[in-house]
Amino acid sequence: MNDALTYPSDSDLRRLLHFEADSGAIWLGERRMLLLHTAALSALRQDLIRSVGKEHARRLLTRMGYACGLHDAGFARQIRGSQGLEDMFMVGPQLHMLEGAARVTPVNLKADIEAGEFEGQFRWDDSWEAHAHRMTYGVVDEPACWTLLGYASGYTSAFMGRLILFKEIRCAACGDDHCLIEGKPIDAWPDGEAHRHYFEDDSLLDTIDALSQQVEALKTSLVPSESGGMLIGQSAAFRGAHDLMQRAAGTQVTVLLTGETGVGKERFARALHAHSERASGPFVAVNCAALPAELIEAELFGVEKGAFTGAHNARAGRFERADGGTLFLDEVGDLPLPAQAKLLRVLQDGEIERLGGETGRRVNVRLVAATNVDLQGAVERGLFRRDLLYRLNVYPICIPPLRERAGDIEALARHLLSRFTALHHKRVAGFGDRALQALLHHDWPGNVRELENLIERGVILAPQGGFVEVEHLFPNQPAPSHDGLDPRGRLARRSTDEEQALCTRILEIGTPIGELETMVLNLAVERSGGNLSGAARLLGITRAQLAYRLKRHPLQEDV
Numbered sequence: 001m002n003d004a005l006t007y008p009s010d011s012d013l014r015r016l017l018h019f020e021a022d023s024g025a026i027w028l029g030e031r032r033m034l035l036l037h038t039a040a041l042s043a044l045r046q047d048l049i050r051s052v053g054k055e056h057a058r059r060l061l062t063r064m065g066y067a068c069g070l071h072d073a074g075f076a077r078q079i080r081g082s083q084g085l086e087d088m089f090m091v092g093p094q095l096h097m098l099e100g101a102a103r104v105t106p107v108n109l110k111a112d113i114e115a116g117e118f119e120g121q122f123r124w125d126d127s128w129e130a131h132a133h134r135m136t137y138g139v140v141d142e143p144a145c146w147t148l149l150g151y152a153s154g155y156t157s158a159f160m161g162r163l164i165l166f167k168e169i170r171c172a173a174c175g176d177d178h179c180l181i182e183g184k185p186i187d188a189w190p191d192g193e194a195h196r197h198y199f200e201d202d203s204l205l206d207t208i209d210a211l212s213q214q215v216e217a218l219k220t221s222l223v224p225s226e227s228g229g230m231l232i233g234q235s236a237a238f239r240g241a242h243d244l245m246q247r248a249a250g251t252q253v254t255v256l257l258t259g260e261t262g263v264g265k266e267r268f269a270r271a272l273h274a275h276s277e278r279a280s281g282p283f284v285a286v287n288c289a290a291l292p293a294e295l296i297e298a299e300l301f302g303v304e305k306g307a308f309t310g311a312h313n314a315r316a317g318r319f320e321r322a323d324g325g326t327l328f329l330d331e332v333g334d335l336p337l338p339a340q341a342k343l344l345r346v347l348q349d350g351e352i353e354r355l356g357g358e359t360g361r362r363v364n365v366r367l368v369a370a371t372n373v374d375l376q377g378a379v380e381r382g383l384f385r386r387d388l389l390y391r392l393n394v395y396p397i398c399i400p401p402l403r404e405r406a407g408d409i410e411a412l413a414r415h416l417l418s419r420f421t422a423l424h425h426k427r428v429a430g431f432g433d434r435a436l437q438a439l440l441h442h443d444w445p446g447n448v449r450e451l452e453n454l455i456e457r458g459v460i461l462a463p464q465g466g467f468v469e470v471e472h473l474f475p476n477q478p479a480p481s482h483d484g485l486d487p488r489g490r491l492a493r494r495s496t497d498e499e500q501a502l503c504t505r506i507l508e509i510g511t512p513i514g515e516l517e518t519m520v521l522n523l524a525v526e527r528s529g530g531n532l533s534g535a536a537r538l539l540g541i542t543r544a545q546l547a548y549r550l551k552r553h554p555l556q557e558d559v
């Protein structure tokens with residue numbers, strides 16, 4: 001069936017096309033179509049190439065074309081089922097033209113559905129895609145009609161019932177005056193397999209996900225150079241915790257690190273790992289509070305392909321990645337109950353089972369868990385499994401909060417100062433005296449992490465070559481001229497000598513403070529002739545504050 005390849009009339013296909021302006025729909029037979037600007041599609045194509053790279057863009061566009069071809073193949077038998085094979089096949093090229101892809105001229109066609117044989121050559125003139133590609137990128141080395149090729153492959157594959165791969169022998173994007181395509185079954189091409197991935201569903205998100213997990217694993221296995229240095233401290237509370245850690249390092253015991261947020265639990269876990277026989281193995285850290293509940297099991301234990309929607313590939317969990325090393329589970333108190341049950345089984349059996357998997361995998365992992373919540377309390381409230389707590393709490397180490405190791409603050413602060421001056425290429429002369437005092441007497445609710453943040457900010461705000469002063473460390477704190485340090489060294493408003501004398505006198509007289517306040521309020525109101533706004537000004541408060549206080553202490557006639 002060759003020689004003079006000609007098209008039958010396309011009036012049967014044109015009849016399929018309906019513009020229903022009233023309903024806002026365009027129909028090709030029973031399928032809704034869309035009229036798009038090639039300029040818009042061209043811009044999308046360019047965006048794709050820029051954001052996901054040429055290969056992924058090519059795959060996505062090939063798949064889009066493939067889907068179009070697949071749908072159009074449905075018309076071939078429906079419209080020309082009673083005609084010869086060749087006329088039936090020509091529905092594809094003719095529809096492709098009608099849809100505006102290019103002017104398609106058949107050059108050669110041999111098709112035998114029964115035998116699964118196919119060979120075809122077609123010429124494309126004025127391919128919209130070659131034109132769009134050349135407009136953006138100029139003449140290129142490789143053919144660029146990806147959606148068009150996808151269409152040819154999709155249409156022919158559906159028609160033949162097997163994957164037919166079309167390639168461009170020539171392309172107008174490469175400087176030829178037209179494109180020429182050739183199609184054969186994929187295994188008839190010597191390099192066919194290399195093209196198969198253009199048709200396959202391969203989620204870029206999965207690739208990115210896998211890569212970011214690799215990065216995460218690499219990051220967590222890199223011991224930061226300062227981690228040893230940051231375990232700085234000579235206070236008894238700190239030395240106690242440090243000794244416990246060192247003694248546990250040589251064993252395989254599961255360690256539970258407790259302490260307030262920011263005390264440096266991860267640094268302790270890293271130090272434990274570094275001091276252990278597993279030091280050359282991976283250190284993998286997971287923050288249980290940072291992962292959504294529905295993802296946490298997949299993260300920890302891994303997934304088999306197809307375990308749930310979106311699980312395109314099998315993936316190892318953090319347990320498997322920590323094999324031979326240490327797994328650090330931070331904020332373990334935030335693990336949802338189902339994940340707690342699984343974790344318990346892993347600790348009991350030394351085996352993990354991937355989500356959707358059937359068989360257990362042995363893992364050799366040393367577990368270090370950490371929490372800043374009271375796990376015993378969580379057990380009582382039904383939020384944490386008692387049996388899991390027993391398993392984790394074999395060797396608890398409580399890291400003291402910074403305010404209980406005030407003796408370590410200065411050494412830590414100086415260490416951090418040199419670290420951040422190096423990091424930010426800054427020269428500073430050191431801490432101002434008041435700054436150091438303020439550091440020593442701050443409460444440190446955020447512990448070492450807060451100290452780190454504060455000093456980094458101080459280094460950035462301090463003038464080049466100058467001292468880090470209080471206002472660089474605590475820039476949000478108002479620093480009026482009366483500011484000073486109270487007897488405990490906390491930042492406080494400094495009272496004048498006169499005020500001091502008055503307070504001393506009040507204490508000596510022994511009048512209750514409430515009565516004294518009432519008297520002062522009354523005096524102010526009296527002096528301002530009953531004008532509350534004036535009285536408030538005298539007292540240094542607002543009118544509303546005065547009104548509120550007067551309500552609590554009604555004016556007394558006898559003052």
Ligand SMILES: [Zn+2]
Binds near residue numbers: 143145170172179
């Ligand atoms: Zn082309």
